[in-house]
Amino acid sequence: MRNSKTPKLTIVGAGPGDAELITLKAIKALEKADVVLYDALVNEELLQYATNAEIVFVGKRFGCHAYTQDQINELIVSMANRHGHVVRLKGGDPFIFGRGSEEIDYVEQFGLETAIVPGISSALGVPASVGISLTQRQVAESFWVITGTTSNHELSKDVYLASKSAATVVILMGMHKLEEIISIYKENRTDDLPIAIIQNGTKNTEQKVVGTISSITKLVLEKKISSPAIIVIGEVVKNTSKLTSYFQEHFDDEFIFQNLNLE
Ligand SMILES: C[S@@+](CC[C@H](N)C(=O)[O-])C[C@H]1O[C@@H](n2cnc3c(N)ncnc32)[C@H](O)[C@@H]1O
Numbered sequence: 001m002r003n004s005k006t007p008k009l010t011i012v013g014a015g016p017g018d019a020e021l022i023t024l025k026a027i028k029a030l031e032k033a034d035v036v037l038y039d040a041l042v043n044e045e046l047l048q049y050a051t052n053a054e055i056v057f058v059g060k061r062f063g064c065h066a067y068t069q070d071q072i073n074e075l076i077v078s079m080a081n082r083h084g085h086v087v088r089l090k091g092g093d094p095f096i097f098g099r100g101s102e103e104i105d106y107v108e109q110f111g112l113e114t115a116i117v118p119g120i121s122s123a124l125g126v127p128a129s130v131g132i133s134l135t136q137r138q139v140a141e142s143f144w145v146i147t148g149t150t151s152n153h154e155l156s157k158d159v160y161l162a163s164k165s166a167a168t169v170v171i172l173m174g175m176h177k178l179e180e181i182i183s184i185y186k187e188n189r190t191d192d193l194p195i196a197i198i199q200n201g202t203k204n205t206e207q208k209v210v211g212t213i214s215s216i217t218k219l220v221l222e223k224k225i226s227s228p229a230i231i232v233i234g235e236v237v238k239n240t241s242k243l244t245s246y247f248q249e250h251f252d253d254e255f256i257f258q259n260l261n262l263e
Contacts, residue, residue: 005034005084007112009076011100013093013119014038016126018202019045026089026117033087035079037072041091041122041228043203054083069099073106080112093121097147097172121145123170126201127232130208136236140168148174148181148231155180163188168234175227178220185213185233194237199229210237 010029015021030036030049038047040059047055058067058075067075080086094100094116104114123145127134134143144162148155148171155177162169163184174181175197185193191214198208209219213233219225 007077007080007110008085008115009080009088009104009107009112010085010115010117011088011090011094011103012117013098013121014042014046014089014091015120016092016122016129016202017041017043017200017206018129019043021120021125021202022046023117023119026119029087029115029117030089033085034083035086036089037075037079037086038089039091042089046089050087053087054079069102073103076103076107077110077112080107090119091122092125093119096121096123096145122201122228122230123172126198126230127170127196129202130196130198132196132232133236133239134168134170134232136239139239140166140234140236143168143170143234145170145172146174147172148177159184160188163233166235168232168236171231171233173227174231175225175229178217178231181231181233182213182217189213193233194235196232196237197225197229198232199225199227201230 012026012029014026027049030046031051033050033053036047036050036053036055037058040061058072060066076086076088088103090098090100092098100116108114124134135141144158144167146156146158146162146169150156159171159181171181192212194212195216196208196210197216197220198206200206207223207225209216209223209225211219
């Protein structure tokens with residue numbers, strides 16, 4: 001049955017994990033939602049703001065998709081027609097490897113109004129939260145954000161290009177390709193180039209390792225680091241200053257550079 005409310009989709013970025021790293025605009029959208037469809041990397045604490053909404057998990061857990069992308073697209077349209085305002089809550093920023101633009105393109109064919117609320121991407125927020133400055137004067141003039149796994153399940157060719165530059169490289173969805181990434185860097189750069197890997201960044205389950213191209217594989221095995229994680233490669237990892245007081249307050253686990261011996 002069609003609802004009298006205007007069918008509308010708002011795509012909302014939930015931030016990297018810490019529930020306080022969502023925007024005020026995102027909270028306001030959740031408060032006004034009739035339906036929330038949320039993904040696996042979203043912090044479920046945020047659902048408390050959606051006081052009047054039907055809430056549906058549409059993400060991937062234990063390697064299985066609750067819904068395919070086509071089913072999610074159709075669900076957005078049918079929910080919006082039935083209930084009104086659908087909020088699509090996605091981890092990080094919806095337009096960074098988040099399929100936000102695909103969902104907007106799909107629903108606009110059905111005449112739905114659309115809006116977007118950007119979020120703090122894990123690509124930026126997670127390195128910052130552990131004190132890694134992606135750009136730094138005299139050290140890195142730019143950074144790349146690359147997917148480790150393309151839609152063909154292959155490592156992005158951009159990793160080869162990026163490894164030849166002095167830029168900081170941030171790789172998402174790269175843990176299954178870590179060996180390949182390391183061998184590219186061994187070919188194109190030095191073995192002592194610093195690298196950090198952070199799993200569940202900004203959450204209380206956060207784990208991180210910092211090492212070099214030659215040492216990181218062993219450290220990852222020792223600390224049992226796995227997905228979801230981001231890989232940060234570049235000299236800025238070495239020059240990282242102390243954690244800010246905000247994050248020290250939130251994370252009293254071992255200081256990331258305690259075991260560093262990069263000098
Ligand atoms: C499908 S992408 C979505 C990225 C998201 N749209 C963003 O802007 O952060 C999922 C990947 O993001 C990275 N990721 C997301 N949240 C993370 C977190 N809290 N800590 C570490 N990596 C994270 C991981 O590489 C994960 O495999």
